[in-house]
Amino acid sequence: MSEAVFAPTDEAQAAEIVRASQIPGAIDIVGGDTRRGFGRPRVGARQMSMAKLSGIVFHEPAEMILRARSGTPMRAIEASLDAHKQILPFEPMDPRPLWGTTGEPTVGGLVATALSGPRRISAGAVRDSLIGLRFVNGAGEILNTGGRVMKNVTGLDLVKILCGSHGTLGLTLEATFKLLPRPETEATIVLRRLDDISAIEAMSRALGSPYGLSGVATIHAGMGRDFPRTLLRLEGFSESVAYRVERLQTLLAEYDPRHVLNPPESDRMWRSIRDLDFLAEPRERAIWRVSVKPSLGAQLLKHIGQTALASLLDWGGGIVWIASDATEAAATTIRAATRACGGHATLMRAADWLRGRIDVFEPPSPWAMAQTQKLKASLDPHGVFNAGRMYRL
Amino acid sequence: MSEIAFPVPDPTILARRAEIHAGLAAILPPQALIVDETGRRAFETDALTAYRRLPLAVTLPRTTEEVARVMRFCREAGVNVTPRGAGTSLSGGAIPLEDSVVVGLSKMNAILEINLADRYARVEAGVTNLGISEAVGPEGFFYAPDPSSQLACTIGGNIAMNSGGAHCLKYGVTINNLLGVKLVTYEGEIVEIGGPALDPEGVDWLGLICGAEGQLGIVTEATVRLLRLAEGARPVLFGFDSADQAGQCVADILGSGILPVAMEYMDKPAIHITENFAHAGYPMDVEAMLIVEVEGGAREMAIELDKITAIAQKHGVRTIRESQSAMESAQIWKGRKSAFGATGRIADYICMDGTVPTSRLPEALRRTGEICASYGLGVANVFHAGDGNMHPLILYNCNDASEQQKAESAGADILKMCVELGGCLTGEHGVGIEKRDLMSHQYSAAELDQQMRVRKIFDPQARMNPGKVFPLEERAA
Numbered sequence: 001m002s003e004a005v006f007a008p009t010d011e012a013q014a015a016e017i018v019r020a021s022q023i024p025g026a027i028d029i030v031g032g033d034t035r036r037g038f039g040r041p042r043v044g045a046r047q048m049s050m051a052k053l054s055g056i057v058f059h060e061p062a063e064m065i066l067r068a069r070s071g072t073p074m075r076a077i078e079a080s081l082d083a084h085k086q087i088l089p090f091e092p093m094d095p096r097p098l099w100g101t102t103g104e105p106t107v108g109g110l111v112a113t114a115l116s117g118p119r120r121i122s123a124g125a126v127r128d129s130l131i132g133l134r135f136v137n138g139a140g141e142i143l144n145t146g147g148r149v150m151k152n153v154t155g156l157d158l159v160k161i162l163c164g165s166h167g168t169l170g171l172t173l174e175a176t177f178k179l180l181p182r183p184e185t186e187a188t189i190v191l192r193r194l195d196d197i198s199a200i201e202a203m204s205r206a207l208g209s210p211y212g213l214s215g216v217a218t219i220h221a222g223m224g225r226d227f228p229r230t231l232l233r234l235e236g237f238s239e240s241v242a243y244r245v246e247r248l249q250t251l252l253a254e255y256d257p258r259h260v261l262n263p264p265e266s267d268r269m270w271r272s273i274r275d276l277d278f279l280a281e282p283r284e285r286a287i288w289r290v291s292v293k294p295s296l297g298a299q300l301l302k303h304i305g306q307t308a309l310a311s312l313l314d315w316g317g318g319i320v321w322i323a324s325d326a327t328e329a330a331a332t333t334i335r336a337a338t339r340a341c342g343g344h345a346t347l348m349r350a351a352d353w354l355r356g357r358i359d360v361f362e363p364p365s366p367w368a369m370a371q372t373q374k375l376k377a378s379l380d381p382h383g384v385f386n387a388g389r390m391y392r393l
Numbered sequence: 394m395s396e397i398a399f400p401v402p403d404p405t406i407l408a409r410r411a412e413i414h415a416g417l418a419a420i421l422p423p424q425a426l427i428v429d430e431t432g433r434r435a436f437e438t439d440a441l442t443a444y445r446r447l448p449l450a451v452t453l454p455r456t457t458e459e460v461a462r463v464m465r466f467c468r469e470a471g472v473n474v475t476p477r478g479a480g481t482s483l484s485g486g487a488i489p490l491e492d493s494v495v496v497g498l499s500k501m502n503a504i505l506e507i508n509l510a511d512r513y514a515r516v517e518a519g520v521t522n523l524g525i526s527e528a529v530g531p532e533g534f535f536y537a538p539d540p541s542s543q544l545a546c547t548i549g550g551n552i553a554m555n556s557g558g559a560h561c562l563k564y565g566v567t568i569n570n571l572l573g574v575k576l577v578t579y580e581g582e583i584v585e586i587g588g589p590a591l592d593p594e595g596v597d598w599l600g601l602i603c604g605a606e607g608q609l610g611i612v613t614e615a616t617v618r619l620l621r622l623a624e625g626a627r628p629v630l631f632g633f634d635s636a637d638q639a640g641q642c643v644a645d646i647l648g649s650g651i652l653p654v655a656m657e658y659m660d661k662p663a664i665h666i667t668e669n670f671a672h673a674g675y676p677m678d679v680e681a682m683l684i685v686e687v688e689g690g691a692r693e694m695a696i697e698l699d700k701i702t703a704i705a706q707k708h709g710v711r712t713i714r715e716s717q718s719a720m721e722s723a724q725i726w727k728g729r730k731s732a733f734g735a736t737g738r739i740a741d742y743i744c745m746d747g748t749v750p751t752s753r754l755p756e757a758l759r760r761t762g763e764i765c766a767s768y769g770l771g772v773a774n775v776f777h778a779g780d781g782n783m784h785p786l787i788l789y790n791c792n793d794a795s796e797q798q799k800a801e802s803a804g805a806d807i808l809k810m811c812v813e814l815g816g817c818l819t820g821e822h823g824v825g826i827e828k829r830d831l832m833s834h835q836y837s838a839a840e841l842d843q844q845m846r847v848r849k850i851f852d853p854q855a856r857m858n859p860g861k862v863f864p865l866e867e868r869a870a
Contacts, residue, residue: 062648063751063781085650120591127600128569141839149748151566151782151820153555153604154828154835155862156844160568160600164593181650204510210533210624212689240693247690291592295510318591344594362594367584372596374850379843390595 004049019140025387031106070108091117114164132176138380183235191230196298292343294318303337402492427451441485448489465581476607478550484825518549537564555604557821562779573616623688632679632712639681640755656779663773670735673728741791747811748820782820
């Protein structure tokens, strides 16, 4: 990693640097640099480290909200949440295992990449919990959007477009999140040896039940495992979890639901799913994340065939994680299968050369691409931030 | 505050009325176009009835293609467009202008697809909010956001305003339950955004469009998440001697790790008005009342209610009434959901919709009372306490012009206070015309300019639902 050229110590300084950098591709924004393998390779002239704009601005446990500066390490957020038995609802991943990085993931990186974990199916995505942002636009103006309350429909919601924009639209200064109480306990029902068709059926039936599942995934055989496992997580008060485990076991009797993981095994299992531990090695493989209608998860994998060297279904089949060879041929196969299933595919990890040559994100429709360019121009008219990070210029 | 201003109608457009009527008649079947004055009269206002403007023409397209035709015609003719669902907006979001063409979605009310395996429904924008839940209810599913107007309001209107409801404490608001839309742009282009998958691709256009008050295009179809109904739901009523006790109870419940499905607050005037109308069995001798609802299996609910009741007792709860039957639960909710209607029977009212941080609720309630008293007006408070979304109903007599002005001034003062306490102008009703001129209290000029620049990428001349959301002078600039 090259040295950061800019390292503002306060937001006025950050805005001043932006105002003094009004040329295309002037600044690449860097948080903890733990997700640097995500997105198209950096081409910006200079790096701006947000590390010194760090710290929790407030954590109001009774209001279930937290605001932090963008350089705040996620570790600091987790420590404060732990102290009050609260969580970020969307179960953010630790990016380091997948991308093989060290250092500290930050709030800014979380907002930029907007990757939601397994609990997204019941508690919403990053953007559903992100209720406010303070940011610098490309003109160097410090702006607020959203706020600190959960219900807010005042004006255009720019939070949504900034969240997940990989720093291409603005420089995050502060982010405000809505929180949830940490569930008292959890349990995971494990269905063994289901083929994909049965796994999808079982996951759909569980998600269509009244028992409020907070994690529904299938880990395929391989990756050091001799048979597939379909995992169904329940969280809440212990009496409630016990009751719902029993009801789900009745509902899914035909799938042999007698195996149950309790803490800490259950927790450890979901952490591995969240962080893609099963797919991280070998490191030279490309990792894809395909989003489809959940019932099509199995069909997608059938289309992809042997190109998928290892795979994992999350969100009840709605997210398919795939490891493939890092080749253009594999990319072509995966993209074609994705189109056939009406989904969209993101190349999450691959060597720089491959991410420079093929589309990392699903190519937008002509309308969406034109709008994306206009949106970029409306927020960052000179193209100062993260040039080419999402789409080819 | 003086009466809310409307943009001055463009005389050249008004002068071309006959030509515009003829142009619309050429692209729409007769039953999809209303040009006579009596017919147009029905579309001159919404639920902000103190304001009205007779639109230039009313179109009621039956297909997305017809909507696109109207949009292309309006763009070429340089005419403003006012989208309309059921016209239940409390902020004037659907009030037309004299030089605008209304595009009403009421005839697009088909449910196109229900997929329970993937838990979504695809519907036309004119389907009512409740219509979705009714269609999937027999299968044990529902669509979660439940604004009080859910019997009448449409999903298209809900998307425009990013509507909430009583149960969004657990289930979220419209955007949290929306998967995709079909959008007709002001250019008349038909675009698909999102779909049955949970994850957006590229820019989150859906998140931007939802809540944009119809200024980025007209939504003609929506794909919404369906959720499985809980095994059961049970509300409990708590009566308190003071607003402070009730407010503290709310904060403690939220801080305790319990997340009820709903937590609703009513003050004494609201309790009395509602009880006299709905006979819901509300306690008449308390200053404040909470309705707290939990869901789950019978035993799960009993355990949660025990924990919640213990917290209420810590805060000196005086009356506790736990629902013992489905009928009793329905009665408790009937009272809450009819609160606005019941208030309308005894007085005219304007309903404010600011949100404050939940820790500031007691202070916000006290100051709301003081503000209204200073104008000599009564107020009833009934709102979503769990998320701090207040709904003071300011009571006045609409036949007394000075009272209406006082009520609007009191409302503006209350909303400014909400912003000052760290909240916002509107939690779920939208800005519309009603709060448009207060926007500069929440946003800086640079922030409003940035929002308007984003709006312009969809509609460079700001012809979609003009006169709403952004202060008029900002728009002129």
